[in-house]
Amino acid sequence: KQEVTQIPAALSVPEGENLVLNCSFTDxxxxxxxxFRQDPGKGLTSLLLIQSSQREQTSGRLNASLDKSSGxxxxxxxxxxxxxxxxxxxxxxxxxxxxxxxxxxxxxxVKP
Amino acid sequence: xxGVAQSPRYKIIEKRQSVAFWCNPISGHATxxxxxxxxxxxxxxxxxxxxxxxVDDSQLPKDRFSAERLKGVDSTLKIQPAKLEDSAVYLxxxxxxxxxxxxxxxxxxxRLTVL
Numbered sequence: 001k002q003e004v005t006q007i008p009a010a011l012s013v014p015e016g017e018n019l020v021l022n023c024s025f026t027d028x029x030x031x032x033x034x035x036f037r038q039d040p041g042k043g044l045t046s047l048l049l050i051q052s053s054q055r056e057q058t059s060g061r062l063n064a065s066l067d068k069s070s071g072x073x074x075x076x077x078x079x080x081x082x083x084x085x086x087x088x089x090x091x092x093x094x095x096x097x098x099x100x101x102x103x104x105x106x107x108x109x110v111k112p
Numbered sequence: 113x114x115g116v117a118q119s120p121r122y123k124i125i126e127k128r129q130s131v132a133f134w135c136n137p138i139s140g141h142a143t144x145x146x147x148x149x150x151x152x153x154x155x156x157x158x159x160x161x162x163x164x165x166x167v168d169d170s171q172l173p174k175d176r177f178s179a180e181r182l183k184g185v186d187s188t189l190k191i192q193p194a195k196l197e198d199s200a201v202y203l204x205x206x207x208x209x210x211x212x213x214x215x216x217x218x219x220x221x222x223r224l225t226v227l
Contacts, residue, residue: 004154031214041220042221043218043221044155044205045218046216046217049215089154089155091154093214096214097162097167097207097209097214098160098168099145099157099168100145100147100155100157100216101157102155102156104154105153105154
């Protein structure tokens with residue numbers, strides 16, 4: 001049974017700092033991995049999707065890496081801003097079009 | 113392009129009452145998902161539809177939860193009777209399905225409080 005874990009559960013950093021969020025999964029036979037952002041009272045917004053054959057994806061200040069063999073992914077946020085404050089969720093799918101299996105999220109707070 | 117629409121946004125009921133949620137996916141999206149997100153946890157899939165057929169309902173508590181997707185477009189999720197532990201945010205998502213990119217697009221969710 002696939003399980004996804006995110007560490008830390010909460011993180012507070014000063015503005016401008018670079019930071020890394022961690023995600024681990026128990027079954028390496030994934031189809032893809034996604035990072036989402038969730039703002040309070042809102043739905044989820046997809047940030048980056050990494051196919052199982054890829055090692056990383058970049059979008060602006062965000063970079064996500066994937067190491068399938070070790071069951072790990074990291075989300076790197078460069079030069080953090082207060083607007084980055086949100087909960088970040090990692091999720092994997094085991095097949096195309098399949099359900100997302102989520103971690104419990106990391107609540108990020110970026111202080112001005 | 114319009115996103116995934118859900119209603120109502122908030123609902124408060126007493127235990128043993130019934131409640132229904134509605135979802136309108138992005139136009140042309142064949143796959144529709146209902147997730148339950150309990151406070152402090154990640155979302156968990158309740159049911160997945162491909163057009164109007166059920167693909168996965170293994171985690172749906174079928175003694176009290178039901179869902180349908182008539183005509184392969186809109187979907188409703190019903191809880192009858194509700195329990196205290198059903199308090200959660202119910203998220204609807206859609207994607208193009210197996211023939212297209214895998215990105216799932218989420219609606220704003222319905223926050224249910226059971227008293």
